[in-house]
Amino acid sequence: MTQLTEPVYYHQGELQMESSQIRTLAGKMATPFYCYSEARLLGNVRRCKDAFESRGIQIHYAMKANSTLHILRLIAEQGLGVDLVSGGEMQRALAAGFPASRMIFSGVGKSRAELNAAIEAGVGRLEGNQTESSQFNVESAEELALLAELAEQQNARVSVALRVNPDVSVNTHKNITTGQKGNKFGIDMERVCELCQHYADHSHLAIEGLAMHIGSQICDTEPYRAAIGKMMALVDQLAQEGVEITRLDLGGGFGISYGQGDALDFETIAEVIAAETERFHGTVIVEPGRSLVADTGILVSRINYVKAAEPRSFVILDAGMNDLMRPALYQAVHPIVTVNEAANGTAQEYDIVGPICESTDTFARSYPLSGDLQAGDLVAFLCAGAYCSVMNSTYNSRTIIPEVMVSGSEAKVIRQPVNQQTLMAFEQDMPAL
Structure with missing residues (x-):
């Protein structure tokens, strides 16, 4: 029972x-x-903040897990940022009270209209009072080229994190793996240096971060250790080539128990992330979704x-x-x-x-x-x-x-x-x- x-x-x-x-x-x-x-939602947010923010790690709620406006408002009121994967989600996030300065726009297939709307709304903008927790997580060279074109048209300068495919195997359902070769998500690690060098002096793009998301419903810390290790090695490689990475977006996917007992609690994964990124001197970001609302x-x-x-x-x-x-x-x-x-x-x-x-x-x-x-x-x-x-x-x-x-x-x-x-x-x- x-x-x-x-x-x-x-x-x-x-x-x-x-x-x-x-x-x-x-x-x-x-x-x-x-x-x-409501009590469980607020309690989950509090436990998440206690685990991550106490270690200097920023939290952006992955709203694809649940985008009902009332739930979004409750989360926004607790001071979390938000991770988006569509223009519609951006509209909901804005309506719920998330400022553009706390939005990360992810997603493998952002359209021209979505990118234009996000730039206009202020996502990733580096002017004015924009904080460093807003960015476009770009998933291909083609998307990066389009974003550069649109940012120039709007005379905006935007912050970019390149989403890397670290090719790490995870023990989860095949339909929710996102960080292995053959998945549609992310950029092969071999291409990251090339793109960073190509856009190094671009007047409207600033490649400041690296991002990853290796899958969902992961209950083991080892895939995170392996993936973060690859990301840190890439940060070092880029530094040797004169490219400074100041943000690491490590995604989410923290597993919860659906009655079987296996789960990855906030404190455990926060400790692992903090240890694996100890020598990184920039901003570390996570994007929990399911683990906050399921x-x-x-x-x-x-x-x-x-x-x-x-x-x-x-x-x-x-x-x-x-x-x-x-x-x-x-x-x-x-x-x-x-x-x-x-x-x-x-x-x-x-x-x-x-x-x-x-x-x-x-x-x-x-x-x-x-x-x-x-x-x-x-x-x-x-x-x-x-x-x-x-x-x-x-x-x-x-x-x-x-x-x-x-x-x-x-x-x-x-x-x-x-x-x-x-x-x-x-x-x-x-x-x-």
Whole structure:
């Protein structure tokens, strides 16, 4: 059975988040919906700051993990920077209160329009009061050339970090490795010196940093040690060629436990990073995403049917793969619990599925749940605060589901559902081209 801890726990047989009863929330709004704990989010940010900032390491939240405005505002209020991977994320970050001076623009395929908008907004600008924690993480020679052209057109001088592909193997799902040869991300280490020399005297670009991101959901420190070692060697090589690197952006990817126990806590990885960069005299940056928000959220769903079948019965939920994509995309398994606490007894194994007309709409197979499950019962997927709501889609013409934030015994909707009536309005009276 899944062991529950704060902020999600059973009280008198009912699942709660902080002091709010999940069944009560489900009685006030349609399922499925996402529900987050404000206390856990703020606690995670505090622990992250205690680990990294105490060692002089800057933190930029990787907002691709969860970009709901209310969550972004809470994180911005704690003084963190933000890591972006699209122009849309920049718009959200600005709306949430992140200044351009605390934005890092990453991403392998930034468009001309996105780069122009970011330069105009002030991302990476070296004029005025711009701090050294804002930059463009450039992933190719072609992108660097385009950024130089656009910065010159806007008469701006911008700070650049070259994202390096350190070719380090990590023990994670193949779909979330980003730092090995064959991945689309980053620049081969052999080309970095060439690019730094080519742009050494450029009037509108300043290559001041090196960046890396080796993957996601990494629970071992050794890949970080290996990758940072390669980055430090590259810093030394560049110094010998007269190129000074003043910033190292070491990415994120710190793994959390999805019920299996393995995780990489902030204090452990911060200690490793501090030790491996001890002789580096510039700014060190990390970009945690999942590790800040994953365990703050749950997905609440209602059972539509318990379908008798062989070799196992199906629990068919009202949540589908369009609401929670990770199992279909990464074969991820989220811990699943019933909202009413089952009495001690033998658990029965079920295949937990959704209503989408796809065989991949399967959350778990042979999953043990206790109690006499019936249609109408509520279940909750744990650790659903990262890479879940941001992947919502309307496949099968389904509603984009709402999100709720809990603070103690109070709860409020932080994202309204987006239903088909709203979406169809965008398809009416379309103008001619």
